[in-house]
Amino acid sequence: MPARFVRVAEQDRQPIEIKIDGVRHTALEGDTLLVAVLTHAERLRQSEFGDGSRAGFCLMGACQDCWMWTADGQRIRACTTTVAPGMSVLTNPPSEDIWPISA
Secondary structure, rough: OOOOOOOOOOOOEEEEEEEOEEEEEEEOOOEEHHHHHHOOOOOOOOHHHHHHOOOOOOOOOOOOEEEEEEEEOOOOOOOOOOOOOOOOEOOOOOOOOOOOOOO
């Protein structure tokens, strides 16, 4: 799947490793999660309401279009969350049979 964003400048920041759906990817220190994901994928996530792919809309945390999940089930906004080394995120809500969210 082609990436939606292509980084053309400012590549001198420290690279850090994150996991997206269990797959290792490289982001740059200071990137938002939205930028990190869309430099590797065509979409941010699939809407849980069945109306298509999402790639962020307002880019400032107001539209609800960029929700993602941490591996332990917490919801986070990709457009306002800065990546951190070792971060692991999911593009779909975690299944309770795999990740017991209430535990």
